[in-house]
Amino acid sequence: MKQLIGILIFTLAAFSCLQSNAQKDNEHQDRWERYRTEKVAFLTTTLDLTPEEAQKFWPVYNEMEKLKADFQRKRREMESEVRDAEGKLSDKEMIALTRAHVAVNKDEANLHEKYNEQFLKILPPVKVIKLYKAENEFRMHMFKKYREKRRSDEERK
Known part of the structure; x- marks a missing residue:
């Protein structure tokens, strides 16, 4: 009986750990998708593509x-x-x-x-140059956004 309870507890703990990892993977995937969507919008606007x-x-x-x-x-x-x-x-x-x-x-x-x-x-070459500039601007924008979010999170604590 004790073994059965031990196995049950171990199984539940393992399942909980797996579920937690899956949730973290989903959160990471969601963040990545939001980042990608924002980047596409930023580049589309900046490059003014036909x-x-x-x-x-x-x-x-x-x-x-x-x-x-x-x-x-x-x-x-x-x-x-x-x-x-x-x-x-x-x-x-x-x-x-x-x-x-x-x-x-x-x-x-x-x-x-x-x-x-x-x-x-x-x-056209001017839009390729704009692409490289826009990628850098977007990266800086995201760094700034991340720092502001961290600062805001720390102030709430």
Whole structure:
């Protein structure tokens, strides 16, 4: 009987933990979708795309964003490896890690170069420049918004 109660408690705790993780994943996904929606609206307004430009631009831009997210994930994984590497890896392993880090940055630079050329085929050069400027402005806008929200949350406490 005690074993059954123990198993039941363990099962409920495990289920609760899984449910909590699923809820966090959903919250993360919701935040990401809100961010994406706000970014699309910001870029659409700033770039003043014609319907024809928008039809060609957004699939290419979304493809690039997906690939950039993959690079960001790889970079975060490498940063974790670098943090954990000190004192644990041989010189040979650390050299390989540094080269892998540089390779990811090169690959990402090549990605930017490739999509820059694609954007130039879709948009006039002035709108490509506006795109880069708008992406930076949006990033700064989001940082400011995040800081203000944190400040507001801290004041409520």
